[in-house]
Amino acid sequence: MNRFVESLRQLLGAEPRRPSREDLTPEVVRIYDEKRQHKLTKEDLEANAAAHEKSAKRHKWRNRRWAVLIAVNLLFVLSFQLDVQLVEGSLTASRVLGFHMADLNAALQIMLAYKHVVLNLLIGTATVFLLWLLLGGRSFCSWVCPYHLVAELTEKIHLKLVDKKLIKGRSFHRGVRTVFYVIFALLAFATGYTVFETISPTGILSRAVIYGPTLALLWVLFLLLFEIFVSQRAWCRYVCPIGLTYGIVGSMSPVRVSYNMVDCKHEGDCRKVCLVPHVLDVTIRNRSTDIDVPLGADCTRCGLCVDVCPTNSLNFEFAGSKKLD
Known part of the structure; x- marks a missing residue:
């Protein structure tokens, strides 16, 4: 129930709560400690990303x-x-x-x-x-929604302009x-x-x-x-009811995107492509309270994070069990 309430809080605009170490299950604490002792180098992360870039699953969803x-x-x-x-x-x-x-x-x-x-x-x-x-x-x-598709395409222009420092995204x-x-x-x-x-x-x-x-x-x-010139995906993020x-309605849906923290390298690529990156706050190191965590109610189930994840840590699932391929 606490997870459900937290999901609705974020849907209404609240920032994700940062869990304390006491909120994490013992198994999660153990895995995070192991990751801290065996940190991957920048070269390792770049190699993982490059291999995934060539994957046939890169844009599947x-x-x-x-x-x-x-x-x-x-x-x-x-x-x-x-x-x-x-x-x-x-x-x-x-x-x-x-x-x-x-x-x-x-x-x-x-x-x-x-x-x-x-x-x-x-x-x-x-x-x-x-x-x-x-x-x-x-x-x-x-x-x-047809506007979502059009805005998704024009978003690429916004990101290129920001990357070239021609504009500053707000x-x-x-x-x-x-x-x-x-x-x-x-x-x-x-x-x-x-x-x-x-x-x-x-x-x-x-x-x-x-x-x-x-x-x-x-x-x-x-x-x-x-x-394009002021604020990325402003209508969908800040206005549209x-x-x-x-x-x-979807907060109770059996179809959702779920995060498994075991193999995650915490690169942050998923949050970069997400329309509502706060739902992926759980992918930040030491933010997942359990091994498997469903994303919150604000998740659009667009699948971009699933496509971009090189470690298969994000997947569609049905009713908390069956993965949807």
Whole structure:
């Protein structure tokens, strides 16, 4: 339960707590002590990284994720263009083979704005809730959301500019996302209008891909330019309430990324590629309280850390036992 509470604390913006030596199990203490006595040289770490760079598994989960994300959004497009009615609507609200589905955050905004619940919305919300409860809530962000894919690609430009010292990347307190969550909820309740859905790049891009571009894409362009020149992945990290909603749902999911500290060399490569690196705080030396530790609720299950780890210390698993390959 303590681990669950700590996971939710981090989801809401709190910094990870640094465990004391007394919090570590005896087996973990023994392994850390052995690692301290047998430190790898810089050359050893570079050799491990170089060998992994040539591995066929280097981008396995990223490629799978991109394929699923493109396929899901393309299904909406083909269904509309060919008028086959397999999938109707957009990611905000849709019908799949006639069965209603509703984005959890959008449904919450609608309920607050109109102050009543219709049956179709309730059915759609329950269906999507169960789906992402099983798959891991924030996996919606990395495996389905079109803005995540676009922002992931433009992030590479930001990192190159930072690396060349042309710009200085800025970060903000993660707790502002919780503040925005409350603000958008209050705006919906007070105005009777779903303010967030109007400016959500997820909905804007989904509708643009399916039905054609609109001037709203200028807002998406502004967000991307802000993330390129000012703050890396700012919308997803500091503003978007969708991640918070799905993170709460996914905190109980059986599908997750788990960390095993036995063979980890603590290089930090996983944290460098992660959208939410605080969930990988456990990979820092002397931070893991147990041999196997599931990542927190804010994890998007994007798989980038699994791909980049040269020691196979990070893996997808189902219900704490079966690894997913």
